[in-house]
Amino acid sequence: MTIYEKIKEEIKADYFQQNYPNDGQRFVAWYLFNILHQDRNQTKDAITDGADDKQIDAIVVNDDTQTVYIIQGKYISGGLIDAEPLREVLSSWMQLRDLVRLQAIGNQRLQRKLSEVAKAFEDEYEVCFELITTVGLTPSAQDDLETFQKQLADISENEEFDAIITVVDEAELSRRYDLALETDNPQINYTIDLNGSKYMPIEIAGTQVVIAAIPLKDCVKIPGIKDGSLFQKNVRQSLGTSNSVNKKIRQTILGDKHKDFFFFHNGITAICNRLEVTNNEMQLYGLSVVNGCQSLNTILSCSETAKKLDETYVLFRFYEIPQRDRADLISINTNSQSAVKPRDLRSNDKRVLNLKRLFEQKFTQGYFVTKRGEMPASDKDKNYVIDLSDLGKYLIAWHSQRPNISYGETKIFDKYFEILFKRDYNPENIQALNNWMRNVLNNWTDKNPLGLNETLLTMKAYAPYHHLYAISLIFSIGNNKSDRVPSPSATWDAANSSGMVDQIVRISGRCLNTALRVASNRSLPNGAIFSPQNWIKSKQSLNDINAAIEQYIDMLPTMEGGEQQYQKLKDTITIGQELFEYRLQAD
Numbered sequence: 001m002t003i004y005e006k007i008k009e010e011i012k013a014d015y016f017q018q019n020y021p022n023d024g025q026r027f028v029a030w031y032l033f034n035i036l037h038q039d040r041n042q043t044k045d046a047i048t049d050g051a052d053d054k055q056i057d058a059i060v061v062n063d064d065t066q067t068v069y070i071i072q073g074k075y076i077s078g079g080l081i082d083a084e085p086l087r088e089v090l091s092s093w094m095q096l097r098d099l100v101r102l103q104a105i106g107n108q109r110l111q112r113k114l115s116e117v118a119k120a121f122e123d124e125y126e127v128c129f130e131l132i133t134t135v136g137l138t139p140s141a142q143d144d145l146e147t148f149q150k151q152l153a154d155i156s157e158n159e160e161f162d163a164i165i166t167v168v169d170e171a172e173l174s175r176r177y178d179l180a181l182e183t184d185n186p187q188i189n190y191t192i193d194l195n196g197s198k199y200m201p202i203e204i205a206g207t208q209v210v211i212a213a214i215p216l217k218d219c220v221k222i223p224g225i226k227d228g229s230l231f232q233k234n235v236r237q238s239l240g241t242s243n244s245v246n247k248k249i250r251q252t253i254l255g256d257k258h259k260d261f262f263f264f265h266n267g268i269t270a271i272c273n274r275l276e277v278t279n280n281e282m283q284l285y286g287l288s289v290v291n292g293c294q295s296l297n298t299i300l301s302c303s304e305t306a307k308k309l310d311e312t313y314v315l316f317r318f319y320e321i322p323q324r325d326r327a328d329l330i331s332i333n334t335n336s337q338s339a340v341k342p343r344d345l346r347s348n349d350k351r352v353l354n355l356k357r358l359f360e361q362k363f364t365q366g367y368f369v370t371k372r373g374e375m376p377a378s379d380k381d382k383n384y385v386i387d388l389s390d391l392g393k394y395l396i397a398w399h400s401q402r403p404n405i406s407y408g409e410t411k412i413f414d415k416y417f418e419i420l421f422k423r424d425y426n427p428e429n430i431q432a433l434n435n436w437m438r439n440v441l442n443n444w445t446d447k448n449p450l451g452l453n454e455t456l457l458t459m460k461a462y463a464p465y466h467h468l469y470a471i472s473l474i475f476s477i478g479n480n481k482s483d484r485v486p487s488p489s490a491t492w493d494a495a496n497s498s499g500m501v502d503q504i505v506r507i508s509g510r511c512l513n514t515a516l517r518v519a520s521n522r523s524l525p526n527g528a529i530f531s532p533q534n535w536i537k538s539k540q541s542l543n544d545i546n547a548a549i550e551q552y553i554d555m556l557p558t559m560e561g562g563e564q565q566y567q568k569l570k571d572t573i574t575i576g577q578e579l580f581e582y583r584l585q586a587d
Contacts, residue, residue: 003174004077004134015040025049027075028057031132031168035176035227036060036069040446045458049073052107054095055088059113061533063407063461065228066125068117070096074133081135083144086167089129090148093163096127103529115531123408127163136169146304153250153302164301166226175223188224188287194280198313201277208275208320210282213262213313216253216299216306224287225300231293249298254305258312267315268292271330275320284318290330346413346421347371352388354423355430359386362427386434394433395420397465398472399485400586404537406465416586432488433468435496439505440467450509453516455532463512463536466545470508473549476580478573482546484580491575500572507569511552515544539587 011017011026020026025047032043038060049057058071072089074081095102096117103114137145148165156162168176179188192214199212224230252261273286289296295314299306306312321330346352347370356368366384367376376385392412397403399420405411412420443450444464448457456463475486495501519535535541556566 002134003170003177004075006177007075007134010034019044020047024073024075025057027134028071028073028132031071031073031173032058032060035168035173036062039457039460041454041457042460045455046071046113048107048110048113050107050109052105053110054102054106055092056106056110059110059117061113061116061120061125066120066123068120068125068127070127070129072129072131074131074135076133076135079135080138081133081141082138083141085131085133086141086144086148086165089131089165090151093127093129093152093165108529111529112531115529116533119534119537129163129165130168131165132168132173134170134173136171137167142304146308149302149304150254153254157247166300166303176227179224179227179229187285188230189283189285190223190287192218192222192282192284194277194282199277199282210275210277210316210318212282212316212318214316216258216261216309216312216314219296219299219314220303220306222287222296225296228293230287230289230296246294246298249295250302253299253302253309253312258309262313262315265295265314267317268295269317269319269330271319271321273320273322275318282318286322344371346417347388349417349421351421351423355391355421355425355427358425359427359430363431366431368430383438384431384434386430390437391430391433392417392420393465394437394468395584396586397469398433398488400584401469401472401485401542402586403462403465403469404539404541405586407462407537419584419586426487426489428489429487432492435492436471436488436505437464437468439501440464440471440509443505443509450506451513452509453513456512456516459533459536466536466541467505467508467512469542470512470545470549471504473546474504474508474553475573475575477546477549477553478570479575479577479580481577481580483582485583486575487579487581490579491573494572494575498568498572500568503569504572507552508549511548512545514548514552515541518548519544 007027007030008023011023011030016026016029020029028049029043029047032038032046033040038046042060046058046060048059055072056070057073058069060069060071061067062069070089070092072085072092074085099114099118099121103111106114145165145167152163152165194212196218197212197214199210201208201210203209222230249265252258252264257264268289269291270284270287270289272284272288274283275285276283299314319330352370356370359368360366363384365381366386367380369376369385369387371388376382389409392409393406396412396416397406400416441464444452444457444460444467471491472486472488473482475491476482476484479486492501495504516532516535519540520530520532522530524530553566553569556562556569559565
């Protein structure tokens, strides 16, 4: 069965038939849902296809990878497509450079998503244009793709944000589909044809090693580069083409010094569970690149040029490393070519290591994850596992009362790190924040037990932190301490001992719902368009949530049966005045 036939069958499902009017939209929605891992609400929110879509079928803003995906889909049975769809993609890029005009002439769904894109541009997100299709490209279209990649590279050199263009054709779509069918930890098995390479198999410290000079044109064939699955064991994913090292890599590929690429580059480190070399073929099982994510993504962004380069190589080191702990050490110790993210730099900070020590001493069944890719032992209780990145987001939402910047990992671990992370921070508070957030996220599912607004469910990358913030406000407002922040452990202990955890999570969720509704009904100046995504990232959202909670607590006694509910809530949230402190400044 071809990928077209598979998709044709899958989009017959009620979700696609009931929410999208034609197979073209259903195809794009299928891609967002299955390949970009958007949930059903996020997928529906991302679709912009229709009249006046300006050659943009969907927009996905990924705050985790700091990437804006601009999607154009071509759902075709058989044959090849020419360069026209590529020109449509390039046209959308030219129009995106003037967001004000594009928002004025685009349809309503596009206008709303462009407000979100504008915010992403301010935060210097990378732009990735993807042409997705169920067929291949004609030779002339492949030539045009190479030209467009060069043009975008030139534009990126002269402007403040970067863009790349990728074609997800029939073969790549099939590969991504197969990968998506594997669950949490996909295994990449790949065979490299070494006939065009120069290689040397050796054994070091009882480990099978292959040192190889691999042509750049073969690098772009390695699966899992763009979707990041090849870099599962790396300490980070792509830093984007705006990274200074990556720009130099791209300049070498596109310039007249490409044959010296091998000498300019430090090399790529790849590990696998098993490695076999026979008849000039290297079979790799459980392949993962632990150093070279930036390079391979940059090479892929120049794929059409790279495919035509002869005598242009990059050094690869392939190691057969089945041991997970050894693989993690190799990943950590080989990543020095490009600057790592602030979160990675902080993983060995004395304050972080002290927090880890205190937490694991207090909760011996738990584990404090400090490094990306680090996995707790199987005997650890998952309810007592906390990730450094998540803790930073919880701290800024609760103690700084700024959930609107919880999504900004760079700010947390760079600008606000000294303020947020204290060596003597109580491990009970860490676990309390962990407990509250786990209960919050239990309600942010497709079943939607709290009846949250669908728009909120499209913002899972940041809106749940507002939910956590709302919980802290219930205690602050209930104790007439609206200018103070309660101790997380004190709030959890009070709610848990009285059996009110679920009730407080429900109340805070409903207040968040109310705040969004009030904000969306508020009149905007100059005919501006209300963007829920921009609202949730603004301080106005905090004011609206505060007002909604105050109103709820004031009105609860007047509701039917509300007096008893009010008294139980009041008894639960009343905690000692000494358990409040001023918020940590983060603005």
